[in-house]
Amino acid sequence: MTTDSDAMMDGADLATFLTGKLCHDFISPAGAIASGLDLMKDPSAQDMRDEAMGLIEASSEKLIALINFARVAYGAATTAERFRSDDLKPLAESVFKGARASLDWRVDPQEFSKPQARAFLNLVQLTGAALPGGGVAAVTAREDDGWLTLRGEADGPRARLKPEAATGLAGERLTEGLAGQWIQSYWLWRTVNDHGGTLGFTVGEDRVTLTARMPV
Incomplete structure (x- = not known):
């Protein structure tokens, strides 16, 4: 993990990359909603109204889930200073809906x-992103001796970290590769x-483990 202050990205650049990621995340369901509305308005496609309505409903649910997740994961658009694990669980589950990987939530009731x-x-x-071929993402959070240890274990075929993600998790600025694959891991490290706190990761055969330790 780098601690060189020269490697730290300034606020404006960080905001630019995060905004780009969020726009990328939101554009797919938003575009699907627009496509569904176009079908609803097309006189020649009235036989597809049920299909269009299903697309609109599913995409609206996805967009709302992404926004609610992002409000806590990236922003401060909530007045809450403490979060219960029961508050975080549905947000975590929402980003696994429709994914190949499944979430194994092993978190006892506690506050964050x-x-x-x-x-x-x-x-x-x-x-979950470390499991492109599917598998199980098991997550835990435990307090001990004044520290909170957050751990995610990705187990599945072809479990891996993209080079850009590994760069971000190490706290390093991106020099090559896709910024969209890098920014979230760098944001986590930051x-x-x-x-x-400290952040580390290990990569083995069909397994990736992420571990963060933060003071309570």
């Missing part, structure tokens, strides 16, 4: 600070690092 909640949701989603 806003930075801890932000870190945990990103860690959960990145654990969130953990800025609040006095």
